[in-house]
Amino acid sequence: MALTFTIADAKGYVYYSLGFLVSFVTLLWLKFKYQYKYVAYFLSITGLALVSCSVMLDRTALHIIDPLWFVTISIYGYFTIGKTYGNILLSISTVFMMIYAVFLLNDNVVSIHGYTLGQKIAMASEFLICLFIVGYFIGHFLDSIKHAEQQVKLSNVNLQKQNDIISDSNDEKTILLQEIHHRVKNNLQVIVSLLRIQASEISSPEAQVNFHEAINRIMSMALIHQRMYEEKNLSALNVEDYFNTLLKDVMYSYDLHVNVSISVTSTLSKIGLKTVVPLGLMMTELVTNSLKHAFTEVEEGEIKLAIFDEDYKSIQVVYSDNGVWKAPSGSSFGMELIDTLTEQLDGKYDRIISKEGTVYQFQIANLDVDSEIESSKL
16 A cells, blocks of 8 residues: 555655655564554554654545544553553544644645545555455454353353252252251250159259259250241241240240240241350249249249340340339359350340339340351452
8 A cells, every 4th residue: 555655656655655654564563572562653643643743744635534543542442451442542543633624624625636546546445455454453342242241151151060069969968957946955855854854863852953954044045946947047046936936835834824925026036056055054044043033922924035136246135024023132143044045145234123023134245146247358
């Protein structure tokens, strides 16, 4: 093309010769250095400079093809360097074409008296080259999209296979864990049965009471494993369901002379194993104390348990009864156990005894939340 313009119009020779020289230099640069990014910068900047100089300085040619060169250079910038750089090239090209159209076009048209055959052939060749380059970029872009779609489909297929494998593995683990909870529950019930047989052979009333309380403590843990066996989510228990069942099971184990109602409310829907085991033992001790000591002077007994999730990491537990009783003087195993379990839950509690009854207010940590945080860090 440079040779054609040299024959047709010697004034355009310099721009096309420089363009040919730039292209040759970039090819050598790529062959020996493989510095694609630097080549892209160099080629786009020099190409933009050559086309801009041609538009601004050459008055002997009507710049019909130059806007297409500007578009070609901008597309090249988009594909090789990125969107931001392509936008910059396109903006600069637009500014030069606007200046040409507003200030130089009329003078340029007046100075032209017609194209020779050589100039027409050169212009057609240049137009075809620009279209070829643009077509190449568009084709490459479409190939990239097609390849990306194929990769996405392949990734989705592999991901689905992995999900199926993980799902099958989780189902197997869930079944195994349910079986473990079921066996632990059965073993604890065997222990309870043995303790009951042993208690029936003991004549000491005090020893029988101790056995009875030990059985209730074991039953509170057995109930956890029973509920975990029944739950689909093996990491947490339904709060109201578990504590309603626990408190009523303890109540039914005593021969009461008054009617006692039990109510459980909670804003915490689920609770994990690390928290529910010590909390269940604490509630077992409290309801046992209420049933043994609180309702000797009332006609209708009432036990209430409220559990609130104050924030993500802490839980407030309020246990109350309407009985009138005096706590035994000195320390007892039950109260020592409550103190130990409260400390295990990183908590504290207040006990309020009045004529209306007794209230225990616990502030404890949700240990399962801490475990989730540590697991996420790992």
